[in-house]
Amino acid sequence: MGSNIDLIFKIAGVGILVAAAHWVLKSAGKEDYAFITTLGGVAIVLMWVIYQLGNLFEQVKSVFRLF
Known part of the structure; x- marks a missing residue:
C-alpha cells in the first residue's frame, strides 16, 4: 500500500516539473522543446503505470x- 502512495506522489512530482518546464520553454519561444518535454513526462508516467499493471x-x- 505504501508504494502506491509513493507512486501517486511521483506522478504528481513529474506532472509539476513537466508543467513548469513546459511553461518556461513555451514562454522562451521553444514550443517544440516544450512539446517534447511534455511527451517525455507522459512516457515516463506511462511506463510506471504499465509496470504497476503488470504487478497487479x-x-x-x-x-x-491461473498458471
Missing part, C-alpha cells in the same frame, strides 16, 4: 492460480 496481473494470477 501477476498478483491476480497467483491468487487465482
Whole structure:
C-alpha cells in the first residue's frame, strides 16, 4: 500500500516539473522543446503505470492460480 502512495506522489512530482518546464520553454519561444518535454513526462508516467499493471496481473494470477 505504501508504494502506491509513493507512486501517486511521483506522478504528481513529474506532472509539476513537466508543467513548469513546459511553461518556461513555451514562454522562451521553444514550443517544440516544450512539446517534447511534455511527451517525455507522459512516457515516463506511462511506463510506471504499465509496470504497476503488470504487478497487479501477476498478483491476480497467483491468487487465482491461473498458471
